[in-house]
Amino acid sequence: MPGVLVLAEHRRKAIQSITFEMLSRGREVAAQLKKEVSVVLLGHQVQAFAQELAKVAHKVYVIDDKRLENFNAELYQKALVPFMKDLKPTLTLIGHTSCGMDLAPALAVELGFPLVTDCIALERQGKKVVATRQVYGGKINVRVSAPSAQQGMATIRQAAFPPAEPNLAGGIVSVPSPLTEDIDYKKFLEYVEVAAGDVDITASNVLVAIGRGIKEQKNVQMAQDLAAALGGVLACSRPVVDAGWLPHDRQVGSSGKNVKPKLYIALGISGAFQHVAGLRGVETVIAVNKDANAPIFSVAQYGIVGDLFKVIPVLKDKLLEMKK
Numbered sequence: 637m638p639g640v641l642v643l644a645e646h647r648r649k650a651i652q653s654i655t656f657e658m659l660s661r662g663r664e665v666a667a668q669l670k671k672e673v674s675v676v677l678l679g680h681q682v683q684a685f686a687q688e689l690a691k692v693a694h695k696v697y698v699i700d701d702k703r704l705e706n707f708n709a710e711l712y713q714k715a716l717v718p719f720m721k722d723l724k725p726t727l728t729l730i731g732h733t734s735c736g737m738d739l740a741p742a743l744a745v746e747l748g749f750p751l752v753t754d755c756i757a758l759e760r761q762g763k764k765v766v767a768t769r770q771v772y773g774g775k776i777n778v779r780v781s782a783p784s785a786q787q788g789m790a791t792i793r794q795a796a797f798p799p800a801e802p803n804l805a806g807g808i809v810s811v812p813s814p815l816t817e818d819i820d821y822k823k824f825l826e827y828v829e830v831a832a833g834d835v836d837i838t839a840s841n842v843l844v845a846i847g848r849g850i851k852e853q854k855n856v857q858m859a860q861d862l863a864a865a866l867g868g869v870l871a872c873s874r875p876v877v878d879a880g881w882l883p884h885d886r887q888v889g890s891s892g893k894n895v896k897p898k899l900y901i902a903l904g905i906s907g908a909f910q911h912v913a914g915l916r917g918v919e920t921v922i923a924v925n926k927d928a929n930a931p932i933f934s935v936a937q938y939g940i941v942g943d944l945f946k947v948i949p950v951l952k953d954k955l956l957e958m959k960k
């Protein structure tokens with residue numbers, strides 16, 4: 637009986653990073669439970685994925701069925717219920733993604749599991765697993781457990797944990813698909829691509845983010861130049877989107893994106909909790925703000941109390957000089 641079971645999420649020939657993030661914390665919790673971490677992979681002709689996942693999990697269960705080629709919550713549920721009743725994992729982790737949110741509640745109800753959604757931390761305390769999730773738009777963290785439950789389920793927020801190291805040599809187990817028929821009331825039709833030219837701020841290692849302190853649209857370019865000098869991408873807080881200076885897909889925070897770059901430079905951003913909620917996966921935050929009491933400094937490893945319009949050109953020139 638595995639301690640932790642992770643549901644692999646994949647799309648368009650790639651395993652989604654949330655899978656590896658769940659596996660990193662899942663491995664630690666499983667170790668605390670003195671059990672193993674397994675991953676269940678649903679799809680069609682996904683042997684290459686199984687091999688990739690065997691490097692980060694003790695066991696990879698593969699349910700291969702043409703009907704599981706693309707995600708469909710109803711079919712996933714039909715395939716997972718008998719498998720999970722048989723396997724009896726203590727804790728099942730599913731990504732808090734559009735797919736996971738579609739699947740987890742109905743799956744938990746059918747299995748009779750307690751479900752904690754949108755978790756940002758997980759730890760073992762005595763015999764129970766305690767999950768942390770945010771309420772009131774991220775203002776308060778609550779810790780949730782189901783002490784009397786033998787089994788439970790949690791959905792995990794993206795970028796809440798670092799990806800698992802590929803240092804295991806797990807086994808791959810083929811599980812016969814229990815599906816006997818297709819369903820016609822809910823079908824995969826097509827993937828719709830994000831508009832061309834858009835930047836994925838969740839995939840960048842360096843983000844230079846601007847806030848209301850940038851003051852005017854014409855000043856955005858100087859931050860863009862700094863981002864370019866660092867080989868990074870421009871992101872922002874919500875007021876910058878509201879003003880129409882950058883598109884919404886550049887917004888970081890609770891109503892924007894969770895980001896996980898190695899370096900995040902926050903320029904003229906106060907550090908409201910809705911913004912900081914998107915920074916949990918960031919390795920190093922450098923904040924530039926003229927207000928020494930700005931809350932952003934409490935999440936920054938390095939801070940410059942100063943005028944961003946003076947700091948940006950100096951930083952950029954120094955970087956360009958170092959590159960010569």
Ligand SMILES: Cc1cc2nc3c(=O)[nH]c(=O)nc-3n(C[C@H](O)[C@H](O)[C@H](O)COP(=O)(O)OP(=O)(O)OC[C@H]3O[C@@H](n4cnc5c(N)ncnc54)[C@H](O)[C@@H]3O)c2cc1C
Nearest residue numbers: 847848849873874889890891892904905906911925926944
């Ligand atoms: C439901 C809800 C969801 C939200 N979701 C998000 C979200 O996803 N992301 C998000 O960012 N916000 C979100 N917000 C808004 C959030 O509450 C804050 O209003 C917002 O993050 C503030 O943005 P800011 O830091 O750019 O602006 P401000 O709070 O106005 O801060 C500007 C900062 O710039 C500094 N500054 C000014 N001039 C200079 C200068 N010359 N040099 C250096 N520093 C300077 C100031 O000292 C100040 O700290 C949400 C709000 C709600 C209610």
